[in-house]
Amino acid sequence: MSIPLSWYLILAAALFCIGLFGVLSRKNAIAILLGIELMLNAVNINLVAFWRYLDPSRMAGQVFAIIVFATAAAEVAVGLALIISVYRRRSTILADEIDLMKW
Amino acid sequence: MEKIILWLLPLPPLLAFFVILVLTNKNRALSHGLAIGAAGLSWLGTMIIFVRALGIPQFGKNVIESGFNWLPTGSTWLQIGVLLDPTSAVTLFFVAWTILMIFVYSIGYHNYGQPAGEHDQKGLPPGGAMVTDEHGHAHKVPSVEPMYSRFFAFICLFAFGMYTLVVSNNLLTLFVGWEIMGLCSYLLIGFWYAKPAARDAAVKAFMTTRVGDVFMLLGIAFLYSATGTLSFREIFRPVVLHVLATTVTPFFGLSAAGLIGLLIFIGTVGKSAQFPLHVWLPDAMEGPTPVSAMIHAATMVSAGVYLVVRMFPLITADFNGQTLTPTMSAIAFIGTFTALFAATIAVAQNDIKKVLAYSTISQLGFMIAAVGVGAYVAAVFHLVTHAFFKALLFLGSGSVIHGMQHGALHSGDEADPQDMFNMGGLRRKMPLTFWTFLIGGFALSGFPILTAGFWSKDEILAEAFGNGHWVIFAALATAAFLTAFYTMRQITLTFFGPPRSQAAEHASETPWTMTVPLIVLAVFAVGFGWLGIPEQFPILGGILPNWFHAFVGGTLQTPPTEPLFNFIPLLTSLGVSLIGLFCGWWVYRGVRSPQTDFLQIPLLKNKYYIDEIYNRLLVKPAMWISEQFTYLFLDRTIIDGLLHSVARLALFLGGAFRNYVDKPVINGLIGDGTATVVKVSGFNLRKIQAGRIQYYMIVSITVLVIIAALLYFLHFLLA
Numbered sequence: 001m002s003i004p005l006s007w008y009l010i011l012a013a014a015l016f017c018i019g020l021f022g023v024l025s026r027k028n029a030i031a032i033l034l035g036i037e038l039m040l041n042a043v044n045i046n047l048v049a050f051w052r053y054l055d056p057s058r059m060a061g062q063v064f065a066i067i068v069f070a071t072a073a074a075e076v077a078v079g080l081a082l083i084i085s086v087y088r089r090r091s092t093i094l095a096d097e098i099d100l101m102k103w
Numbered sequence: 104m105e106k107i108i109l110w111l112l113p114l115p116p117l118l119a120f121f122v123i124l125v126l127t128n129k130n131r132a133l134s135h136g137l138a139i140g141a142a143g144l145s146w147l148g149t150m151i152i153f154v155r156a157l158g159i160p161q162f163g164k165n166v167i168e169s170g171f172n173w174l175p176t177g178s179t180w181l182q183i184g185v186l187l188d189p190t191s192a193v194t195l196f197f198v199a200w201t202i203l204m205i206f207v208y209s210i211g212y213h214n215y216g217q218p219a220g221e222h223d224q225k226g227l228p229p230g231g232a233m234v235t236d237e238h239g240h241a242h243k244v245p246s247v248e249p250m251y252s253r254f255f256a257f258i259c260l261f262a263f264g265m266y267t268l269v270v271s272n273n274l275l276t277l278f279v280g281w282e283i284m285g286l287c288s289y290l291l292i293g294f295w296y297a298k299p300a301a302r303d304a305a306v307k308a309f310m311t312t313r314v315g316d317v318f319m320l321l322g323i324a325f326l327y328s329a330t331g332t333l334s335f336r337e338i339f340r341p342v343v344l345h346v347l348a349t350t351v352t353p354f355f356g357l358s359a360a361g362l363i364g365l366l367i368f369i370g371t372v373g374k375s376a377q378f379p380l381h382v383w384l385p386d387a388m389e390g391p392t393p394v395s396a397m398i399h400a401a402t403m404v405s406a407g408v409y410l411v412v413r414m415f416p417l418i419t420a421d422f423n424g425q426t427l428t429p430t431m432s433a434i435a436f437i438g439t440f441t442a443l444f445a446a447t448i449a450v451a452q453n454d455i456k457k458v459l460a461y462s463t464i465s466q467l468g469f470m471i472a473a474v475g476v477g478a479y480v481a482a483v484f485h486l487v488t489h490a491f492f493k494a495l496l497f498l499g500s501g502s503v504i505h506g507m508q509h510g511a512l513h514s515g516d517e518a519d520p521q522d523m524f525n526m527g528g529l530r531r532k533m534p535l536t537f538w539t540f541l542i543g544g545f546a547l548s549g550f551p552i553l554t555a556g557f558w559s560k561d562e563i564l565a566e567a568f569g570n571g572h573w574v575i576f577a578a579l580a581t582a583a584f585l586t587a588f589y590t591m592r593q594i595t596l597t598f599f600g601p602p603r604s605q606a607a608e609h610a611s612e613t614p615w616t617m618t619v620p621l622i623v624l625a626v627f628a629v630g631f632g633w634l635g636i637p638e639q640f641p642i643l644g645g646i647l648p649n650w651f652h653a654f655v656g657g658t659l660q661t662p663p664t665e666p667l668f669n670f671i672p673l674l675t676s677l678g679v680s681l682i683g684l685f686c687g688w689w690v691y692r693g694v695r696s697p698q699t700d701f702l703q704i705p706l707l708k709n710k711y712y713i714d715e716i717y718n719r720l721l722v723k724p725a726m727w728i729s730e731q732f733t734y735l736f737l738d739r740t741i742i743d744g745l746l747h748s749v750a751r752l753a754l755f756l757g758g759a760f761r762n763y764v765d766k767p768v769i770n771g772l773i774g775d776g777t778a779t780v781v782k783v784s785g786f787n788l789r790k791i792q793a794g795r796i797q798y799y800m801i802v803s804i805t806v807l808v809i810i811a812a813l814l815y816f817l818h819f820l821l822a
Binding site for chain 1: 792793794795796797800801804
């Protein structure tokens with residue numbers, strides 16, 4: 001119990017920023033998806049850390065983390081399916097080139 | 104019991120009117136069954152009550168009366184009620200009989216049971232239908248009236264009006280019945296409304312009688328304001344009459360009684376077609392003949408005489424028994440003049456119904472003259488006998504016309520079936536009609552001893568003579584001579600000699616529904632006179648008591664005495680009727696066409712040009728005023744001008760609002776302005792919709808960071 005809570009929070013913040021950077025900077029749609037996964041996991045670290053340090057007698061933090069896992073898994077499945085579909089139609093997975101929704 | 108019957112008497116025809124109108128309009132048999140059933144009920148009630156009244160001793164004093172307060176008028180009440188006294192009893196008697204007979208007659212007259220005509224249409228008399236008999240021959244036969252049920256509904260309403268008028272004990276309900284009859288007269292004269300002549304005649308009748316009715320209403324209003332009541336027996340109390348007779352009005356120095364009597368008499372002049380308001384009655388012959396018989400001979404025009412007879416105590420309130428009061432003189436003059444005047448017109452008429460119409464006017468003149476000279480009983484007597492024989496004559500003429508139409512349809516002759524110069528020889532074709540018409544004609548002429556007309560007319564002449572009114576006596580005697588003359592002229596032209604047209608050649612007797620009423624009325628036309636034979640009449644007097652005089656005379660406070668018997672009026676009335684009848688036959692026995700008729704003088708033929716004079720003096724100016732003043736000036740210039748100015752103002756205001764408020768502010772600023780702003784901002788803002796997901800994310804995150812920073816600083820700054 002020598003490691004303080006703030007370290008976990010700093011780690012989670014770092015991980016979140018790396019993920020955000022990946023989402024904003026990478027052209028590849030799969031890489032963007034990976035960035036999103038990183039951000040989600042940063043959130044998970046926060047959830048678990050807060051649970052452990054603030055209120056270990058209740059299970060809310062762990063349950064929330066598991067729900068986020070499940071959501072992330074579903075999101076990845078849908079996201080990859082979309083990317084495959086886009087690739088089949090337009091032969092590209094670069095986010096810049098998928099701009100059908102512009103004015 | 105009697106009171107209840109009296110109250111209920113007018114109701115059956117009214118109910119029948121509504122039921123026919125609403126329910127049985129489509130069914131002819133039901134409609135006439137209802138109408139005749141209703142008339143029969145009223146007839147039955149009348150007979151019951153009449154017989155009971157005969158059994159009441161001193162009936163003139165012990166009348167049947169019942170009434171109640173009806174309409175509050177401030178401090179007093181308008182009372183309505185029913186009254187049966189001897190005068191209304193005998194009136195009710197002849198009204199019930201004639202109405203019932205005429206109802207029955209109408210079935211035959213409107214060709215019940217005949218097929219509907221191919222070309223018949225509503226508002227025109229039926230024009231005949233083609234039928235094929237068992238041998239395959241096509242015949243043209245009379246066709247049923249297209250508006251059969253409507254006719255019976257109208258005459259039912261009329262019967263209601265007449266019964267109401269006769270049984271009412273006050274001027275108010277009498278006036279109501281009076282006006283209902285006026286309406287029915289209008290409706291029935293214009294029954295064949297597609298004929299322009301019928302339409303005009305209906306309007307003329309309505310307008311002319313309206314003139315009289317306005318004065319009558321004035322008289323009623325004056326009477327009410329003077330006495331506070333409209334009930335006859337209240338008004339006729341000696342105290343009230345004395346006050347009315349001694350009150351002097353500013354008009355011609357007449358007493359209140361005299362002025363009220365005169366005003367009410369003007370109503371009679373309109374209703375009973377007396378000069379100068381007689382012009383509507385001859386034209387009213389455009390209506391169906393049963394209507395002419397019922398409304399324009401037997402009942403409605405009699406109602407006018409009935410009214411003056413009713414008001415007799417008031418009219419004679421200031422009569423001293425010697426010199427006539429101004430009102431009575433006026434009444435006597437109008438009556439006498441009309442009697443003579445109309446008789447002279449009647450001798451030159453060729454339309455069978457027109458002759459009878461003028462004859463009616465003339466006979467009504469006799470009655471009015473009788474009232475004018477104070478001969479109360481004689482007036483009522485002639486009223487009753489005249490109703491019977493004139494209804495008989497009209498129905499007879501209807502039967503003749505009907506037979507002629509039948510002949511015309513059969514032979515295809517286009518001759519006018521009402522022109523007597525197309526008739527002739529109908530004696531053998533229509534025997535029943537001939538004999539009854541002869542009886543009616545003789546009664547009208549006053550054929551001595553036998554007929555009712557003789558006794559009643561004789562009584563009027565005797566009264567005029569006995570009271571010393573020589574001029575009236577002479578004029579009435581002349582009129583009676585003319586009456587006999589034109590009656591025999593009519594009978595000779597219609598029934599004697601060879602037929603003058605194909606229609607007359609093929610005329611045939613009418614069905615039993617038409618001839619039975621003729622026979623019944625003929626019985627009364629003869630027999631009713633025997634009830635009123637004067638006591639002092641040579642030989643016959645005293646065999647039968649003068650029941651009528653005693654009975655009806657009992658109505659008055661002081662029952663009148665019979666005039667002293669004198670041979671001069673008796674011989675006069677014998678002479679004029681016999682000589683008149685003989686002359687009528689002798690002159691016209693060989694006349695074949697109007698050209699050889701020496702009495703076709705234009706002045707008489709055109710009824711003294713009275714219609715033309717009225718047209719020039721009254722109708723044309725009225726039309727001119729309505730056209731020039733009311734229409735062009737008042738309506739078009741002032742009222743329309745006012746309306747147009749208002750419209751122009753509204754138009755101007757509207758334009759101003761449109762150009763200075765609506766278009767710039769509402770449309771430009773609010774409507775178009777909003778759209779423009781939205782459009783421009785949309786055009787400019789669309790550039791941020793680049794379609795790149797990462798660009799959106801950067802924007803989102805930037806905004807998020809800014810908002811977070813703001814919240815953060817705000818939170819701490821405000822805290």
